[in-house]
Amino acid sequence: MKIKMKRIYEKPSSDGYRVLVDRLWPRGMSKENAHINEWNKDLAPSDKLRKWFNHDPELWVSFSQKYITELQKSDSVKEFLERNRKHEVITLLYAAKDEKHCHAKILKEYLEKLKTENKM
Secondary structure (H helix, E strand, C coil): CEEEEEECCCCCCCCCEEEECCCCCCCCCCHHHHCCCEECHHHCCCHHHHHHHCCCHHHHHHHHHHHHHHHHHCCHHHHHHHHCCCCCEEEEEECCCCCCCCHHHHHHHHHHHHHHHCCC
16 A cells, blocks of 8 residues: 555545545535545544644644654554555545645654554
């Protein structure tokens, strides 16, 4: 299984199974144009953490650590991988403009680490 990530506003192309990993629906995106297979809010940072971070690059390191802690405490991540292991490609979709400081980047790395540890 290959895990990719991209902004939901980009056109779908060889994305495989498309998963929106934001807690909030992307502004200006209709459900018809989103072309998602799943909206998994449980993979997104908690509302409290998301609001605290507020896309502030100065908080990136702390945010990353706190988000990883949330992921580690959640069964949702392992359940997501197990449920979707049959897909050759999974694309994590997000709305943030800043790709460098986006939670999907942390999630992708975390999923890849779990996938390797569990040999999926």
